[in-house]
Amino acid sequence: MQGSIMRHVCIMAGTGAVGLMAVFGVDLLNYFYISHLNQPALTAAIAFATSLSYVQNSVALGLSIGLGAATGRLIGARKFTKARNQASAFLVLMVTITLTLGVTTALCAHWLLSLLGARGEALHQATSFLHVTSPALPLICLGMTLSSLLRAVGAAGRAMRVTLTGAAVTIILDPVLIFGLHLGLEGAAVSTVLARAAIVSSGFLNLRGYDLLAWPRRQLIMPAAQAVGRIALPAIATNLATPVGGLFVTRAMARFGLDAVSGLAVIDRMMPVAFSFVFALTGSVGPIISQNLGAEQHGRIKDAFLCALMLMGLCVGVAWVFFFTMQNLILHLFHVQGIGVMLVRMFCDWVVASYFFVGLLFVSNTAFNNLDCPLYSTGFNWGRATLGTIPFVMVGAHYGPAGVLTGQALGAVMSGSLAMMAALGVIRKLTSTDLQSSER
Template sequence: MQPKTDSALPSASSPITPPGVQATPCAQQRARRARFVHGSIMRHVITMAGTGAIGLMAVFFVDLLNFFYISHLHDPTLTAAIAFATSLGFVQVAVSLGMSIGLGANTGRLIGACRHFRARRHASAFLVLMLAVTTALGLVTAFLAHPLLMLLGAKGAALEHATHFLHITSPALPLVCLGMALSSLLRAVGDAGRAMRVTLTGAACTIIIDPILIFGLHLGLEGAAISTVLSRCVISLSGFLNLRGHDMLERPRLKMIPHASRAIGAIALPAIGTNMATPIGNLIVTHAMSRFGLEAVSGQAVVDRMVPVAFAFVFALTGSVGPIMAQNLGARQPDRVKETFLSSLKLTALCVGLDWLTFALCEPLILHVFHVQGAGIELVKLFCHWAVASYMFVGLLFVSNTAFNNLGHPLYSTAFNWGRATLGTIPFIAIGIHYGPKGVMIGQALGVTLIGSLALMAALTVIHRLGHTLPRKKGRIR
């Protein structure tokens, strides 16, 4: 049954604006809340992904900066330690990101269908579950850090340093999850600017504190870990401050938690599975690189930290265009859903082309700045000139995942991402490992090329069918 506060509004399955009727309560609410059901799609995509990219770039730039500072301590065990530790950290963040995607998709769909009160209740109740899950995950990871890192191939001093890093950062996982969730709610209501501020404030905190702790107080890797925790505190606080005024949170109602968990979990669970696949694939690559020594692991770590910064716009498309698709799906406008997908593909191609040129030109500078040595030099050179092109197919996979998650086929994204982490990684790396570290990187690139192409074809099929199964709304505003 609908809550009383929703009684004046039509349900998501009822006609939103009958033909010939121009003024209804729902039309008035959509004009105020659902920003993406009218206007230029390309402008919406650029605005949402652009601001999301700045926020993501800020977060990953902090990680890159941590690695940069640690590399200047000229201790290979420390650079390898942060590579091993953050490989496990990416698995944790993937869980948080998956739940945030589910929250944003469900909220955006309800807002697009003019059910703001239901969206607020779902969001508030689901935050309780998110915090409980990530608290448990953070504590378990901290407890099992040593054996997990050993499975990755960490040894000796690198193992001890990485374990200590995770003991400090893992219990703070709920804070970064909360920040992601609040930022996702801001994107769901169309406030891209404030969503960007949430991550920018955390980044600014780290940029200031990092050198003080690492060099000023001579805390080294421990200082980087403490800086990470403080940054997460700032991100969660900034999320609450920036969400004020949107009326998207209330005191959580315990009886709403099961209902919200079912509604959001239908998207969030497959999204978690989807997002877990990428860091699991990276763990496989890290384990393969560990066979060739700490220099190979450090070289791969340099690439892994440059990629999120350079391709922040492509990665931001996953979370940023979701609300655009969700709102237009809720408003029954399949043409605008398709236009959103195609606009995302065009921007992905443009971003990858520019990044390829930049990496090729800046390769000597990268080697110098990060003090890359030994086997790591050949890895960085290979990436900058050739392997970077494979991120076009990573972009195709991510944009397709967004379509699957927001158009009712989240299991498709789960299947393709795990296909990338297994069939698209293990056989190719098993062959490539016989040719050294460069063979591992080439194998990884060939695998994602195959899976990304298949995901694109599947997404185009889903969107094509959507145009036949979803009735178009007459007289929509462009």
């Protein structure tokens, strides 16, 4: 709540980016190793399976965002005991929700994957993958939440170490399980679960000394659910929009064969790693905004938002240069074939620039979620997933797989621009209220 906003944002987002890079890098590593088996059905299978996993992870992320924002606001208001009790009680509810979701997804995996367009061996392998990973959803949710709590108390370095633990486990176990024990996609699934367990263990270890968790009390669970739920439920609804829109894109791309799905999968796994800094801004700027809101320092809220936009633009520019110059290496590393080659080249040449507008949407949603306007973020995200995706992709699909990517990019431009203008309006209203109060 004091000091340079830009420095605070850079430190929190920078360390958060390293951590998120590790989280998303797990999916990228899994895909990298599976692609070296040279079996298109396996690469398509992991693409289909993780499309559903992204929906699950969005629920987990929404819960962690809600708890992080609610806890950060209490810490900013110097209500440390209430923050500890609320966080501890909500963890019980969070584990229950995610366990139910994970088990249900595993039971319905074959049917859900069939709806996405998975067929034959790809359907069988994707179903087996989800049978292993889905019931472990509470682990990834706990990992996200513990990291979020560490960021809420300003322990950005410790939050980074939590997520790095999972990447280290994956780097070690993936080659052993996939190639050494010849388990293939099943080995990647087992490695994913073990990496999640390592992240949770690291999270609890790094939280020691902050006195932010206590033994949960039953009578506090419902009050915690109400307090956190006001932020978490809209955040879940908001975060669900992106993967749901992604499911529609995956289904549209499945019409063009396994190579097209595999090419889209390469893009979907490179993008989060390359844009980890942008995603980290949403997790890092949120506590900064909520703490300054709790301290009633509204001018610093606008500074934090503008700093986030500038840093996001810089990140997208650097990523564009990287993808444009490294596209041949990317095609070689992931053994991209057929139509997938054209899709990856198209992404590296210009589609990547559209993620500037995706970044506008994400940063704006963070402002909405932490400024008591969560329905705004829900509306804009679902607007992008529906009106900003479905009609554009449906029209684009008539022109082949390239049209699907183009439609997705155009929808992002529209949604991101509108969200940014709305976020600036919300912030301007806060600061104008301050000016009117001071004049009185």
